[in-house]
Amino acid sequence: MFNAGSSFFRNTFLGRVVRTDRRVGYFLIAFALLQGCAQLFRAEVTPFFLYGMYSEVLDPLPTYVRTVCHVNGQQLEQTDLPRYAGEFLYSTLDRYQFLEANEGADLFAPFLDQYFSWLSPGTRADLEYQMSFHPNEKPAFERWLLRYLEHVLDEPITSIQIDRETYEYKELRPKLVLRERLIELQK
Amino acid sequence: MTALFTEKQRQLLGRVIFGWFVVALLWRWSDSAMISQLEQPVLGNVYKDLTFWLFELARIPAFVTGQYAVALLLDLVVTTAALLAFLQPSKVVYARIYCLAILFYFVIFTTYANYHYRPIIGLLVAGLPFAFRSMPRFGTFVQVLRYYVLFLYASAGLYKVMRGSWLNVDQMTMIIEKTQLDLLLTQPDNWHSLFYAWLLNNEWASWSLFVLATVLEVSFIIGFFTKRWDLGLFCTAISLHIGFYFTMGFFAFELIVLDLLLLPWNRMYTKGQLPITAPALSGL
Numbered sequence: 001m002f003n004a005g006s007s008f009f010r011n012t013f014l015g016r017v018v019r020t021d022r023r024v025g026y027f028l029i030a031f032a033l034l035q036g037c038a039q040l041f042r043a044e045v046t047p048f049f050l051y052g053m054y055s056e057v058l059d060p061l062p063t064y065v066r067t068v069c070h071v072n073g074q075q076l077e078q079t080d081l082p083r084y085a086g087e088f089l090y091s092t093l094d095r096y097q098f099l100e101a102n103e104g105a106d107l108f109a110p111f112l113d114q115y116f117s118w119l120s121p122g123t124r125a126d127l128e129y130q131m132s133f134h135p136n137e138k139p140a141f142e143r144w145l146l147r148y149l150e151h152v153l154d155e156p157i158t159s160i161q162i163d164r165e166t167y168e169y170k171e172l173r174p175k176l177v178l179r180e181r182l183i184e185l186q187k
Numbered sequence: 188m189t190a191l192f193t194e195k196q197r198q199l200l201g202r203v204i205f206g207w208f209v210v211a212l213l214w215r216w217s218d219s220a221m222i223s224q225l226e227q228p229v230l231g232n233v234y235k236d237l238t239f240w241l242f243e244l245a246r247i248p249a250f251v252t253g254q255y256a257v258a259l260l261l262d263l264v265v266t267t268a269a270l271l272a273f274l275q276p277s278k279v280v281y282a283r284i285y286c287l288a289i290l291f292y293f294v295i296f297t298t299y300a301n302y303h304y305r306p307i308i309g310l311l312v313a314g315l316p317f318a319f320r321s322m323p324r325f326g327t328f329v330q331v332l333r334y335y336v337l338f339l340y341a342s343a344g345l346y347k348v349m350r351g352s353w354l355n356v357d358q359m360t361m362i363i364e365k366t367q368l369d370l371l372l373t374q375p376d377n378w379h380s381l382f383y384a385w386l387l388n389n390e391w392a393s394w395s396l397f398v399l400a401t402v403l404e405v406s407f408i409i410g411f412f413t414k415r416w417d418l419g420l421f422c423t424a425i426s427l428h429i430g431f432y433f434t435m436g437f438f439a440f441e442l443i444v445l446d447l448l449l450l451p452w453n454r455m456y457t458k459g460q461l462p463i464t465a466p467a468l469s470g471l
Contacts, residue, residue: 013330013334017327020323021323021324021327024324024327028331035338039342043235043237044234044235044236044303045236045237045238046236046238046239046293046294047238047308047311047312049305049308050342050346051305051339051340051342051343051346052343052346053343053346053347053404054347054352054358054362054435055343055346055347055350055352056350056352057350057351057352057355057358058352058355058357058358058361058362058365059357059361060357060361060364061361061364061365064364064365064368066368066369066372077369077373078369079369079370079373079374082217082218082219082220083214083218084214084215084218084219084220085218085219085220087300087302087304088220088225088299088300091300091301091302092228092230092299092300092301094301095230095232095301096230107234107235111235127240127244130243130244131233131240131243133229133230133231137229137230140229141229141230144226144227144228144229144230147226147227148225148226148228151219151224151226152219167368167372169364172384172387172388173371174364174368174371174372
């Protein structure tokens, strides 16, 4: 049985690499094992990615949230910007609105408590503090928003408003339920 | 058998891969997505990714983005290294510098993009084989990347099967409702919006597309047993990307470069030439 397994392995790609280039072979085995562990524990640690691609079962949500940006009184859509700039700006705004909705609470504390309970509470608190965004950083974030939009749009900016809009689908069409102002900037 | 390459084949593949990187990077330059163009961002997200944690704890992202000269230097190094590797694919030093610099770009950009953008992995790993001078090692790593591409698609399909999402009739409509809200609101008469609206109205059609994508992704398992279907798998991968664009508005230019490794590069320029084989591999 063991010999059959050993013989099978020797004839695989990895087995052949181990026989011909031991260092690379062991490196690849270690990589494959770590990738396997990442899959098993659903731990995404670069470069051991999980490629779910919308594999989580999605159930209908009562509402959907989007972030809206107005610059100089005009609504700025993601599609108004170059592709990567639009993605960069809106994913940042989406995270900002998420943090704002959760009163700044991030995902790190529960994660640290679950997997790093062996660290002292003080160390966990330090780690969480360094990796999180804090409400007192909001002015710095607003200044960055102004700089980045001026850079991307290449025009002077006098005002920025960021809103959170909540929608629900009625007869398969999105209908606005609630609008809340998150940021109001005047230069 | 381990794929063996001639120097000419390696150079051709190197030009294609690094040419792709140069285009991807120039696209990012033109879209203000290089580190020096981010205007010193302050809100980042290291997710639950321990590699990102290490960078954050060493304060690398803040240091690089905080100093314009350092950020610009990183951007120039990564772009120049890709360009030089494209022009001189046989020189491993450019590929090595590129691989190291793109890792820093990847972690820093993704941290501040606040979005764990995995398709960028293509820019990160597709250059790895060219960091090895030895031809057998180069061939081994090209093979490894081929298996990685197979794993990437097959695991995406298997996740859908194991988690049961392929049986969820609402899955595709939920994806559209979740990801296309902006487009449906702002450009309701756009052809893409009309197509999404049609998919929302015809759940059977959107679910069928999701099941089809799952089947196509699972089919990549074939590649673990034979290379005979690699060209078909390459076409399947490209079809999936076209499908992702139409059904989710998502185009992963950086990931497609990995699909190129399914093409039979070691069968090009074979007339009158023998691959450079290492003595260690000659007995295979």
